[in-house]
Amino acid sequence: MTVRMRFPAGPELPVDEVLPERGDTPLAVGDERIVDFLTLVSRRLLAPALARRHPELGSLGFFLRRRELLRAVERLHEALDPQALAFPRGVVFHIPPANVDTVFVYSWALAALAGNINVVRVSPRSAAAADTILEVLNDSLAEADPVVARTQRMITYGHDDEVTARLSAGCDMRVVWGGDRAVNAVRQHPLAPAARDLTFPDRASFAVLSVAGWHAASPAARRDAVAGFVNDAYWFDQAACSSPRAVFLVGDAGRAESVRAEFVALLGAGARDRGWEVDAAMAVEKRVGAYGLAADGAVARMAFPDNLVATLDLAAPAAAPREWLGTGTFGFVTVTGLAELVPFVRRQDQTLTHFGFEADELREFARQLGGRGIDRIVPFGAALRFAPIWDGYDLFREFVRLVTVEV
Numbered sequence: 001m002t003v004r005m006r007f008p009a010g011p012e013l014p015v016d017e018v019l020p021e022r023g024d025t026p027l028a029v030g031d032e033r034i035v036d037f038l039t040l041v042s043r044r045l046l047a048p049a050l051a052r053r054h055p056e057l058g059s060l061g062f063f064l065r066r067r068e069l070l071r072a073v074e075r076l077h078e079a080l081d082p083q084a085l086a087f088p089r090g091v092v093f094h095i096p097p098a099n100v101d102t103v104f105v106y107s108w109a110l111a112a113l114a115g116n117i118n119v120v121r122v123s124p125r126s127a128a129a130a131d132t133i134l135e136v137l138n139d140s141l142a143e144a145d146p147v148v149a150r151t152q153r154m155i156t157y158g159h160d161d162e163v164t165a166r167l168s169a170g171c172d173m174r175v176v177w178g179g180d181r182a183v184n185a186v187r188q189h190p191l192a193p194a195a196r197d198l199t200f201p202d203r204a205s206f207a208v209l210s211v212a213g214w215h216a217a218s219p220a221a222r223r224d225a226v227a228g229f230v231n232d233a234y235w236f237d238q239a240a241c242s243s244p245r246a247v248f249l250v251g252d253a254g255r256a257e258s259v260r261a262e263f264v265a266l267l268g269a270g271a272r273d274r275g276w277e278v279d280a281a282m283a284v285e286k287r288v289g290a291y292g293l294a295a296d297g298a299v300a301r302m303a304f305p306d307n308l309v310a311t312l313d314l315a316a317p318a319a320a321p322r323e324w325l326g327t328g329t330f331g332f333v334t335v336t337g338l339a340e341l342v343p344f345v346r347r348q349d350q351t352l353t354h355f356g357f358e359a360d361e362l363r364e365f366a367r368q369l370g371g372r373g374i375d376r377i378v379p380f381g382a383a384l385r386f387a388p389i390w391d392g393y394d395l396f397r398e399f400v401r402l403v404t405v406e407v
Contacts, residue, residue: 001163006122007137007154015163018153019170020091020117026147027115029086029400030073033145034112039066040140050136054129056235056384060102063386069113072388072396079397086400088115090172095164095186097178098123104154105133106386107175107395112152114399119167120154165189173198173399198398200391203241203350204322205383207232208338211251213356214259225355226266227274228381232353234276235384237327242351242376242383246320246331248341250357256334268309271328278307278327286310289325299331317344338365345373350391352377 002012027034044050045061062068076086092111096104108120122130134154141149157163168174168189176186177200191197207229214222233243247263249256278286286304290312293299298319299312307328314320314333317340321331335341338361352374354362362377375392378385388396 001160001166003155003157003163005153006134006156007152008141008149009134009138015166018119018155019167020151027088027112027117027151029076029088029115030070030113031115033147034115035066035069037140037144037148038064038069038109038113040143041136042066044136044140045133050132054132056102056129057132059385060105060133063106064109072110072113076396076400080402081404083404083406084402085405086114086402088117089399089401090116091170092116092118092173092175092399093167093171094118094120094175095177095182096120096123096175097182098125102129102133103177103386104130107177108152108154110388110395111173111175111399114396116173116399117151118153119171121164121167122154122156124156124158161189171195176200198393200241201348203348203391205242205244205349205351205353206320207244207247207353207355207380208341208357209247209249209259209263209354210356211249211256211259211334214263215255217356222262223266223270225380226263226270228379229353229355230267230270230274230276231381232383233330234271234274234327237282238329239324239327240384244330244351244353244383245322245324246314246333248317248320249332249334250338251334251336253334253336260332264305264309264311267330268305271308276308276328280307282327283307286326286329289321289323289329293319293321293325293331317341320344322346322348338362339368341365342368345369347373349373350375351383353380353383354378355380 001015003015003018004012042061042064045057045064051058080086094104094107096107104120104122108118111118164186168191171191172195174186174191174195175198176183179202183199183201187197236243249260290299290302290310293312294302298315300315301313303311310329312329312331314331317333317335319331320333354377366377388394
């Protein structure tokens with residue numbers, strides 16, 4: 001059983017040589033050597049030439065700035081009971097998805113900042129952005145403390161159950177992204193009795209657009225809102241768990257149709273201006289998904305103005321699709337108020353992006369949900385912005401263990 005070493009870059013190694021000796025914990029929570037390394041990586045990711053090639057890496061670079069890292073450590077210590085001390089969990093094994101190239105860095109960076117030894121599986125199907133990140137990480141090692149190379153591992157191997165089982169048995173925490181199927185497949189491999197899983201299964205996300213708020217906004221504000229929505233939807237081909245799959249128009253039904261028409265027109269123009277493309281195969285995929293919903297009675301009307309945008313007039317909020325139907329496919333339905341969406345929301349629903357609402361309206365909606373669904377309520381344009389609190393987890397807190405001392 002061998003794996004390909006991606007970081008630190010090297011030859012194929014037997015899987016047992018990837019795992020560190022148990023009990024070797026050379027790092028502390030908020031270790032300055034890790035902070036220095038991540039800060040160096042941040043500066044390189046934010047370099048203009050790299051940001052032009054891979055714009056999504058700019059957000060990652062911002063996330064890894066020294067100020068943000070130290071703030072995360074500070075928040076942790078402020079939240080702790082005075083009698084509690086925070087320590088690394090030990091060895092963390094990460095299994096990120098292949099379709100979102102940057103996710104593995106976010107969870108790894110927080111786990112490393114918490115002082116853990118990390119082993120990250122980078123999928124063989126990862127795209128160019130993942131390769132670029134690995135190049136930046138390796139290039140940064142020359143200026144890093146040697147402890148970074150000793151404690152942090154990123155590897156690639158295919159769907160090899162033996163390797164996954166060995167790494168699972170040797171870790172103190174396993175982080176699994178990629179949906180229900182991936183989570184269930186990995187859970188077939190047992191952990192040590194004291195170890196635990198942190199899982200990110202299938203999620204669905206939606207958008208809410210206030211009819212009154214849209215009418216009150218200036219033309220420039222409307223264009224900016226749609227530009228943000230374009231980024232939310234088209235990055236990662238609308239397959240990211242936080243990308244919206246339906247838009248709920250909230251307010252007067254008589255005025256909603258004109259809002260929808262203007263929104264869709266701006267959406268198509270914005271996607272074209274940003275250079276997004278949907279090929280013929282994806283266009284066919286979208287029609288298949290839309291016709292499937294229509295056959296189930298969920299769609300009253302559909303339109304395919306071009307390959308970039310497909311719109312589905314939904315029969316009711318409950319008809320909003322939670323499954324991915326293809327890049328640029330959006331269901332639309334009008335509701336009188338946010339409260340009408342409460343019965344629709346399920347535990348698997350993750351992100352609600354919004355435009356045109358007051359903060360009190362959104363907080364009241366969250367209170368009505370009572371935590372049974374929707375983990376994030378963020379403005380248009382922020383759906384894909386990773387935060388230390390994700391899927392309802394305070395990730396940095398999850399990556400530490402607490403020891404209490406009473407006197």
